[in-house]
Amino acid sequence: MTVAAVDVSAQVEEYLEAICRIQERGEAATLTELARELAVAPPSALGMLRRMGEQELVTYDRRTGAVLTARGQACADTLRRRHRLAECLLTDLLGMPWARAHEIACRFEHVIDDEVETYLLDALHHPTTCPHGNPLGGETPALTPLTEAPLGQPCILRRILNESAALLEYLHASGLRPGAAVTVHAAAPFDGPLTVDAGGERFALSREIASHLLVETEARA
Ligand SMILES: [Zn+2]
Ligand SMILES: [Zn+2]
CATH class of the missing domain: 2.30.30.90 (Ferrous iron transport protein A (FeoA))
Structure with missing residues (x-):
């Protein structure tokens, strides 16, 4: 399934990314954890999770926390790939400092669509990882x-x-x-x-x- 990340708002995208990051740490994306990760108040995080539930991006349970649906995961994967590609653009083409690339890419990623992504991949000679070694997709070696x-x-x-x-x-x-x-x-x-x-x-x-x-x-x- 392919889902364009542009279907959802930039704010929703930040939530998708945050849930991914928490899950990758092996933790449950509870309301408290998610609010802390995004530096927002728990009630606003809850409101957002409800809206994301209506969009069939997450399921939320008070005890187990937020879990991405297949659609949510597909959105998150696309977004992460674009985030890492944006980092390559910032460091490799623009010569920005390596340590700053991640934060700035978080703003760039939301304007990259399928068309822009194709051109970026060509311009950057099809990188396989971001400047910090995290994969753009496909097989990842065991480390x-x-x-x-x-x-x-x-x-x-x-x-x-x-x-x-x-x-x-x-x-x-x-x-x-x-x-x-x-x-x-x-x-x-x-x-x-x-x-x-x-x-x-x-x-x-x-x-x-x-x-x-x-x-x-x-x-x-
Ligand atoms: Zn981001
Ligand atoms: Zn990176």
Whole structure:
């Protein structure tokens, strides 16, 4: 099924994306969680979920939270692909900073329709991932969270799951970009930080941050 993301409003699109992000973290998109993710008041989130229910984009239950319908999921997939394509446009064609691309793409994505998408794909030479390594669609290679990488084994950073500007700035300053070599030198006990080697430096990296980084082990590279 193909559903054009332009069928729904930009605000609805932001809700679809937020529900996706929450579900990807393995959490339930409850009203509280969704309101926090979108920085809105729970009553307005509830009103929006009702409207999205009428549009057959989500089902909502107070206990289990919002779940995307097949139509909602198709909309969300299209939107995410356009968001990532917009990021490529901002960094590759316009030369904007890598760490800013995600936030600005959130405004660009809503004006990309099928026609624009075709031209963008050509102009950008058909990228397969966004500048942060997240796929535009199709098959995704199996990757390992950095928290589970074997100690002392060189890995290649492939994918950054959390694209908040603050985290991206931090990773950029630490030399942690997709394609960068990274080795977990040591892992402190009791869920303490990892000591990693990257960009010619050895530094401590919190497990929270490391859990957002997916790597390919050298053996498979
Ligand atoms: Zn967005
Ligand atoms: Zn991205």
